[in-house]
Amino acid sequence: MIATLARRAKRAAEAVNERRVLVLAGDRDTGIDAAYTAVEAALGATEDDVSVVSTREGFRFEEHRPRRADGLLGRTREAVVLDCHEQFVPNALGRCVGAVDGGGLLILVAPALDAWPATRDRFDESLAVPPYALDDVAGRFRERLVDTLRTHSGIAIVSLGDGPEGRNALSRDALSADSVGGGETVSETQPPTAPPDATFPTAAYEACLTADQARAVRAFEPLSTPGNAVVVEADRGRGKSSAAGLAAGALALSGADVLVTAPAAQNAAAVFARARELVSRDGTDDTESSATAAAEATRNLDVPGGGRVRYLPPAEASEMPGRPDVVIVDEAAALPVRLLDRLLDAPSIAFCTTVHGYEGSGRGFAIRFRERLLASRLAVRDVRLDEPIRYARDDPIEAWASHALLLDARPAVEEAxxxxxxxxxxYRPLDPTELVADETLLGEAFGLLVAAHYRTEPNDLARLLDAPNLLARALVADGRVVxxxxxxxxxxxxxxxxxxxxxxxxxxxxxxxxxxxxxxxxxxxxxxxxxxxxxxxxxxxxxxxxxxxxxxxxxxxxxxxxxxxxxxxxxxxxxxxxxxxxxxxxxxxxxxxxxxxxxxxxxxxxxxxxxxxxxxxxxxxxxxxxxxxxxxxxxxxxxxxxxxxxxxxxxxxxxxxxxxxxxxxVDADVIRGALRACAAPVPIDLTDAEWRSVVGASFGPGTYDTAPGAFRDLALAALIEGDGADDAALDDREERLLVQKVLQGRKAASVADDLGFVSTAACMRALGDAYVPLVERYGTELALAERERFTTE
Structure with missing residues (x-):
């Protein structure tokens, strides 16, 4: 039965360029054997197109561990087997779904579905934080997941019999094209053509599969001139990496040195595959996975005429070795903002990012990085891809994954x-049981987190619903989470x-x-x-x-x-x-x-x-x-x-x-804010000699270098205590001066340049002036008497 079901699932998927899910529920060993049977029946000997995600080893297919399933990012596979026993990681499920190509299969080897929510594994152990125990972890996430498996289209569930002689039962069959909706076969579409004034080769546009992708390739053309940036945003499977690869190849053909970076080398496989196809002029395969093996074998594509496409890990790429002409960042939402910021030193740069997904929601751009990009010297152009390439627009598995993992969670609409x-x-608590029962409440609450945080992942949804140490609270207005x-x-x-x-x-x-x-x-x-x-x-x-x-x-x-x-x-x-x-x-x-x-x-x-x-x-x-x-x-x-x-x-x-x-x-304004918020009293206990040095530098001919420790104590007190009731307030530039020169010990010339002083001497005079009100506030009788020597006419 398993073999027949797998072949039928594959045919149904291929007929409409969609994906299908087979759930093999029951004993683990039996499930893994059944997964082998399904893969062999559906794909034959094409083992290079299969990946297995499991805590076990020894498969003849490409292997990934559940906590390391990010190796599938940017990949396309004919079949992915996810072993849900022992350590079911929600993030891994999202990455497996994203790696399956149109016409492909996702095979879930799971415990019996009725028992799965109550099953505890190594992921649950990570939720049982002290002083809580494993028994305190709930199973709401998996209960909800099981419900989606039993109700969404494109999914078949097999209840496996116990042992080798046990009989398998097909408990749900929603695989056929008719059951999904439509049963339309894949139609041929006219490939896009190059715009009349395009600077990239015509072949780059003819290799595109959608008008969306051609627009994205077009947006890369300005990168041949320094000072330009492009942000390509898309959901998974829209061909943004292919567009980046075609653009990289076109730029390299014009003689440019194109540096590609991504969280890992395998994540850039599609970029190199399409660049290689364009450069070799024999790109006949219309899938992102074409030439993947060749692209993985080398990460340096040399092009006749001096151009090249090369890969470096993000930390190395941020150093700009070899002075590249263009940098392309794929899966940018998965990279730290700090690295993205350093990459802005590139002459021209492209950021390809996922809008809703398990690589990161793309919200790092909207929250922290977008403002930095727009404030940079670069002219920024945005392009978004909406048309799916690797699978049909109405692919049921995309809809299932988005629902099950809340990849498309959004806050309430602004009008509401x-x-x-x-x-x-x-003000109200958000009880996890109530969240599971109310999809609108769950979607709005989780959507706010997605919209407000750089990287909210499926694992976070599981923590929200199941981990015993978390509470959720909300404000609700007119029934909407605000x-x-x-x-x-x-x-x-x-x-x-x-x-x-x-x-x-x-x-x-x-x-x-x-x-x-x-x-x-x-x-x-x-x-x-x-x-x-x-x-x-x-x-x-x-x-x-x-x-x-x-x-x-x-x-x-x-x-x-x-x-x-x-x-x-x-x-x-x-x-x-x-x-x-x-x-x-x-x-x-x-x-x-x-x-x-x-x-x-x-x-x-x-x-x-x-x-x-x-x-x-x-x-x-x-x-x-x-x-x-x-x-x-x-x-x-x-x-x-x-x-x-x-x-x-x-x-x-x-x-x-x-x-x-x-x-x-550290930025001086961050230091100012952190010290002001400390609010710890600062004892001032300077010697008479130190006070004479401070007063001399503030009112007379003295210098800061004679008692740096005394200046440091007074600066710390002034920044922590802030404005006094007297006239001792310092303005923003004076406070930054105290941070940079006195507390951080930076060179005076550097401080003068950073704070806009006309000279180093002017900077140091301003430093002395900044201590005048501090002498007034903190000075001893001796200090005030010393001051009179310089202020009395």
């Missing part, structure tokens, strides 16, 4: 929330676990306690109970209207003893960078609230106004946000206040010296 008033919004927050319970760990953490053992799901304990060496830090805001998002139509502040205020009131309203608006609040887990019970109060995120001046200001204080600033940039991560606490009880006080003091003391070391290159 426009005019909502913050005072009229209702703001949402994901909250992780942390801390409350027993003495043995705290000791293990202090000695270097990593404890999952406790980001802030782990940081404070293992890195900042506070063994007691994991005893108080905390609520960490993992992500918070406000509908784009309602930004800066106070919804984010209201949501936080309600959270503080619900969980803490010091909750209530506070100053501030949502100020473009985005999500934080950490991953999250899940639960639906509020329970009793907590000792503190916390947050960790990629620090920007605006976000630092928002969280400070929300009552949070800085306790840490990472020494390296976060790979996801491209920023240095800030960790902030807000007390909710005595234990939390004690925890905050000692770590705010420690942060103040670390930064006094650390700003001239690990934080020397």
């Amino acid at each position: 929330v426009a005019g909502a008033a913050v005072a009229d919004a209702t 703001a949402v927050a994901l909250l992780a319970r942390e801390g409350g760990l027993d003495a043995a676990t705290r000791s293990e953490m202090y000695e270097g053992e990593r404890v999952r799901g406790n980001m802030v306690p782990d940081l404070l304990t293992s890195q900042l060496r506070d063994e007691a830090a994991a005893e108080p109970r905390g609520i960490r805001t993992v992500r918070i998002a406000t509908h784009a139509a309602l930004r800066d209207e106070g919804f984010g502040s209201r949501l936080l205020s309600e959270i503080h009131a619900e969980f803490g003893s010091t909750g209530g309203a506070f100053e501030g608006t949502d100020a473009g609040v985005e999500s934080t960078d950490a991953e999250f887990g899940s639960t639906d019970a509020a329970g009793d109060g907590v000792d503190y609230f916390s947050v960790g995120y990629g620090a920007t001046p605006r976000l630092l200001r928002f969280w400070r106004r929300a009552g949070y204080r800085t306790v840490h600033l990472s020494t390296v940039r976060n790979d996801t946000s491209g920023e240095h991560s800030a960790v902030m606490l807000r007390p909710a009880g005595e234990a939390g206040a004690a925890l905050l006080d000692r770590h705010a003091d420690a942060f103040r003391d670390r930064e006094r010296d650390g700003l001239s070391d690990a934080h020397r290159e």
Whole structure:
């Protein structure tokens, strides 16, 4: 039966250029044997076009581990087998779906579907963060997934018999073209032609399969001139990588050195395949997978006339070795913003990114990177591809995957929330069971997270529904979700676990306690109970209207003893960078609230106004946000206040010296915001000699170099305490001057250039002037008397 079913599924898929799913549910060994039977029956001996994703090894097909299924990104396969036993990773499912070509099969080897939601595997173990156990993990994600398998078109389910003699039963058959809707066979279409004034070869346009793809190739033409950028956006399977490959080949034929980068070399296979076809002038295969094997064998395509197409990993590519003429970034949404930012040094550049998908939602451009790109020296052109190439427009498996994994989740439409008033919004929990039962509620809440965060993945949907340490809270206006927050319970760990953490053992799901304990060496830090805001998002139509502040205020009131309203608006609040887990019970109060995120001046200001204080600033940039991560606490009880006080003091003391070391290159406005939010008192205890040096540099002929430590202490106090009640306020440039020259110890010439001073001397005079109000605020009697020597006529 398996062989017959597989052949029929393949024929049905090929007839309409769609994909089909076979679910082989039951015993694992029996399922793997059945998968072999299905592949052999449907594809014959074409084993090079088959991939298996499993924790097991020894398959004769290409293998990937579930946690490493990103090796399928940018690939096309005739069949992909996903072993859902032992470690079912939602991200892997998304990547497997995306790799299956039109006319191909996705084969799921799964537990018996009725039992699957209650089955616990290695992925579930990752959700059982201390102090929770594996039994606390729910199975809602898989329950919902099973429902979609039983209701969507294009899917057949086989219930496998036990053992080799067991009888298999076809429990669902929705494979045929008629059952999907239409049964139309693939039709031949007229290939696009080159525009009359095209600069790329005619063959580049004739190789396109849709008008969308031809428009994308056309958009690459300006890259032959420095100073241009193109952003190509598309859902999976629209041919953006093929368009990039044709453009790369055309540019290389004109003599250009084209540098291609992607998360991994195999992700760029389609780019090299199409570039090679164009250059060789024998491209007769109309699929993205053509020439893939040859493209993988080498990542350097030399072209007669001096041009070339070459691949480098992203970190190496960002250094621009060999001074390329053009850089093409494929699967850009999967790369850290920090690397994307460095790639802007290219003479011309293209970013190809997925709009909705498991590589990343593409929202890094909309959230953090788009503004940097538009502010750069590059002239930016955008193009979007909507017409599917590798499979038909109405492919049922695309619809199934989008629904099952919420790849197309979106917030409520703007018209539905426009005019909502913050005072009229209702604060409510988002119970995971209710989310599963209400697809609209789930889609709007998860859609806000997708819209507000660089990379929200299917794994995150599973955490939201199943992980026991997560809470979700929302503001709802007129039945629509307008703001949402994901909250992780942390801390409350027993003495043995705290000791293990202090000695270097990593404890999952406790980001802030782990940081404070293992890195900042506070063994007691994991005893108080905390609520960490993992992500918070406000509908784009309602930004800066106070919804984010209201949501936080309600959270503080619900969980803490010091909750209530506070100053501030949502100020473009985005999500934080950490991953999250899940639960639906509020329970009793907590000792503190916390947050960790990629620090920007605006976000630092928002969280400070929300009552949070800085306790840490990472020494390296976060790979996801491209920023240095800030960790902030807000007390909710005595234990939390004690925890905050000692770590705010420690942060103040670390930064006094650390700003001239690990934080020397951090943006001055980020340092200003982090220090202002620290709010730890700064003791000023200068010697008489140090005060004379400071006063001499401020009012007289003295110099900064005679007592740098004294200048550092006063700068730290001024930046942490901010504006005083007197006339001691510093303007923005003066504060940046204190950060860069005094605390970070940068060269005066560099500081002068960065802050716009006409000369180094002018910069240093301004530094002395900046200390005048600090002498007035902090000076001792001796200091003020010393000042009189220079101010009395």
